[in-house]
Amino acid sequence: MITKDMALAHVVKDYPQTIGFLNRLHLDYCCGGHDPIAIAVAEKGLDVEQFLEDLNRAVSRPVSSGKDTHADVEAFRKRSIPAMLDDLEATHHVKDRTLMRQVEDDLNKILIVHYPHHGKMLTELHSRYAKLKAALEEHFAREERYVFPLMRDTMPPTGTARAEVQALIEEHTAAGDQIKAIQALTENFKLPSDACPTFRLTYQTFQDLFDDIFVHIFKENSIAFPAYLELR
Template sequence: MNINENMTLADVVKEYPQTIPYLNELHLDYCCGGHDPIHVLAREKKMDQAELLAKLNELAEKAVNRNTNTADSINRFRELTVSEMLDDLENTHHITERKLMNEAEAYLDKILVVHYPHHGELLTRLHHLYMMLEADLKEHFAKEERLIFPIMRENPTPDFDQVNAVKELEEEHSKAGDLIKKIQELTNHFTLPNDACASFAHTYEVMEQLFEDIFVHIFKENSVAFPEYYEKMPHVEEAPGACGCGEAFGKTFCGSEEESVDKFKEAADTYAEEIFHNTYTGGRNA
């Protein structure tokens, strides 16, 4: 499959994870913001679309280097069941990122004090953004490990509510992605000041490692694990012949295909209204 202008970066990485280092060099988002077609991305970023596609296709033709942990981990991840994917996420990215977050925080606290006289404005803003990101991620991991992932494991065939609970995680991913972009812009993609010491350099290095791992982490969830889970939600299925029989939202639909679809839409609307009513009014009638 050739990479073309109508594909998204998420599509590209899913099929060709060996393109990730190149996308990182260009500071292109393939996880939270990776769902625009390449032709839209190239126009917005004022990039040479032909050059970008040529390089991506060149990389796509190369065999995945098994020594490249990122590409190998994505290929391996795609072969897992949803439950196995969740275990893998907890045992790899959650552990790695907690370690990197703690290390980055310790070094950032140190250089904030030491370099405050000359870089106080930069480091104060960086510290503020980073601590917001770290707090959000640690709370997000706890929510995944103690609430959402157990729900997914216990409900391999999800209903409407369970799918929506998982989709909340995607919204939180976008929030984290926005904070990362602000940090990258603030630091000019981790360009060191001329008087930076070894601790300053190490702080930036650890943050870069953290962010690269987060990008792969979010990609695995948003583009692989969660879509795989959503696909297991029951849908109206056609019975043999012209009948459009099916079952969803606690109702059975039978009749012509057109009648069944209309009934399904009506039931879906009613179900959504009930969810809204129970959520925001506590089930009380107005």
């Protein structure tokens, strides 16, 4: 039974089948998911009691097949730490880079086409996204080329390795804040009435990207990095 005193990061750790439900409500369970539900949910303007009822129902529902995040997270948890790092690089890093390129291309297209009616919002979205994309590309490179190799080579962690992992966690928080600002700017990707198919596709790809980044960061912040930092 999930209660309002629990944090969303904790809920997802125990019940990964709730990820889809939380993603649909754009609730952060990875980078800033350490506030109690009562606070995090009220901040989004949602009814806390209704949310808890729906969330507990999502927990008891059998896990659906298809896009099975639950099984994916469970399989990830069972890996060794080096295998977790390999897996993050081979799955989320590859997928997120592909989605980031698609969003960039499509966002530029709708910026041009819809400039006359939505220029102000799209310009801000374009520049916020450019900053997020640059930060994430640098973050992935840093993980792949420096921090993950350092982790594989230093078990248990040295002071330097600990500090580097901590720095990655802080970058996740910053990325989470940038994502939330984009969600607020677009009113959670609410399409304008004159949206064309490319506009729709751009917003859909944005949401696919953010959903994947949330699972990605959750696996690092709540599974792989704590497992590493606990090594003695």
